[in-house]
Amino acid sequence: MRIALLTLHTPTATNTKGASALPYHLLKFRRKDISAEIWSLNLNHCSKEVIEQSGTELDVKIHTIPVPKRMRWMKSPYIRIFLPKPLLCYIHISSNVIDDIEKYLSADNQGGLFIYGEELARYASMFKKYNIGILPPDCEAMYYYRMLSQPQVPIYKRSLLRYGLMYHRYAKITADYPTGTNIKYFLVGKEDAAFLRMINPLVQAQFLQHPHYDISKNICQNEVLTLPIRLLIAGQCNHYMAEAMKEAVKGMIRVADSIKEYYHITFLGKGWADCIFQLKRVGFDIEHKDFVDDYAAEVASHEIQLTPINVGTGTKGKVLDAFANGLMVIGTLRALENIAVESGKSCVQYETGGELANWLIKLAKDRQWSLENCHSEDLIKKIAKAGREAVLANHGRKKIADEFFSWFE
Template identity: 35%
Template sequence: MRLILISLFTPTFNNCRAASALPYHLISSVKKSFSASINVYSYNINELDTAQIEQVEKELNIRIHLLDKPKWLKMMMKLHLVFFRVFLKYPLYSYCTLPQKYIKSIKKTRSDIIWIYGEELAGHSKYFEGSKCIVTMPDCESLYYYRMLRQPWATMSLLQIMKYSFAYWQYKSLEKRFCEKDVIYHFVGKEDADFFKSMNGQANSLFMRHPLYAYNSEKTIKFHQPKIKLLFTGRYDFYCQHGSDDFLSELEKNCNGLSSYFEITFLGKGWEMWSEKLHRAGFYSHNICFAPDYIVELQKHDIQVNAIDVGTGTKGKVLDGIANGLLIIGTPYALENISVKNGESCVMVSNGIDFIQSLYAIKKNIFLYEKIAKEGQKKVLLEHNTMAIARNLFGIIN
């Protein structure tokens, strides 16, 4: 198989300043499944340096060609004039063009598939009419802003409402303008694919599970004693701040009943305040800003908590936790699009009170929740298998 990838981001093993790991792992699996020859054309907006790009080329046995962004766009970025995007009908990077010399070069390869990664580049499919084309979005951005506008805590000011409304209009305009009936639009979110289809009735939208990246399935799933190890992962940021504050406030209130049974670790930036508050309340609590080996650190714990408030697609760190044998306690947005079921292979909670009730239930019946963790790992290793997803995605076009 001959495959051309045109991407906003240069692929990397782990996400590097963008969602750059998904194409990396799909490329790796495609090469194993189809003995594929792959050339990558990247705008490199995640700004990998020459040495990093050469390393990726070596790891994947591919060739990466760097594409220039428009001069006016580079000037805007250099002078920090990005606020001028309010005068644009479409999102900023959708104005990246593909020079004729590259279009001609790509066409000469007579590739089996033209694969485009990044919603803003969806319009590039017009350069290759008659070719088999897949656009991996991977999320529907208009759905993200639609959801934001439904959140009371995210629309407390007129400025917020205007910001999200404008972004929603930009992405919705983009998705309607560049949708082609002969192109496959690939999503890692079921709701994303459905939302895109609802706006573009002729669209060939395709949902496939998010593939796994790195995991170690050899971990023995048995909770630590005398204290079960709880882990909060990811950056304490806009996506989880509201929900995490709710969870952790309730945890602080219930210190007397729970501190003898659970210890708390925060793995990521921004959690220092909460780590200190829980420590003062009586919990054993500490914060790790960065772990040299994320998977090894992850597997030192028993339960992962993700209070994600908003988002689309699949939450990678949640998927990582389940695959690596941790019981996941998460909100509906944290667990959406992952092949698990509440009470059987995960624990889904909606607020801080539900979260505390789940912890009391766990301490009373540890064996049951160890079993749920095992079932969760079993399900995602099967349903999110990267090799199978790559074969299905790039085989379906035939």
């Protein structure tokens, strides 16, 4: 069976300069009888060496598609404000590329076209003879819909205008998605798939569990119980996390005297200066790292990952990686949605800073009690173990790849 991938980003093992890891891991764990070639616009600007490395690791040939020169001047904010559709929808794929993909697919009676990025969905209508699987992978219209519901957005007219405009643009292209019995959309969020069907009732939309990515060889579950508890906060403090992190910091500060001696907190990523200052001021032991060479190894050196996300769509890859690497995950609804775990058993989901603070107190007391009574496992380890088992069973890369590529048979 042959699969042709048409993608905005060159697939890489991690999200190198863009959302590029999902197609990489689907292709990496495809069945051996599936051959593939990739046509990439390389919007993540991978070097020739990185492209060759991905091609070798995936056992595929990667063709790079030149981005039209007109995209340079269309990036101007004075031009973009008047565009009725998102900017990337104006990328044109030449007829020569379409012919090359058609030629590749026609050499086999089985297979089809895999499109990564909803801005390229319109090209599905050019391949009527084949099954087509489109991975948006999230419903971008729903993201902007959720942003408009954030408490802080209506306060700022500029933000309200921006998010309202982007919602209209993405809702328009979603409503215009090509449909047919040979076209199916795969989304890594249940609500994303439902929202897509609400806008475009004719579309075939299926929820696809998001695969986990990298696993370190040295996960923290194999270690003995120690204090302080190593807690990780990873990512960037941007609009996805800023409001939820403010709530988390307030909760932690209120109970600082009860928990600060029990936790060593590592911030991994940028934009955390204010949070670090506030927590250090009340006595928390804080470490900050902008970047690490081996992300999986860094994650696995901790015991808990705290992920306060206030807005987003789909499934959060870094949260899956924390589960897969043996960490207990504490997060908000948006951090944990679409992951096959259960709060209190295989993760902890909280709503308020006060609820988070209560859990941190409970976990610290349980660790102290377990140490005093010479236990080899405490509540943190039990929940982490259950979470890892659930994610490995339900979000395994081969399992998800088999499910996705079965559509093309």
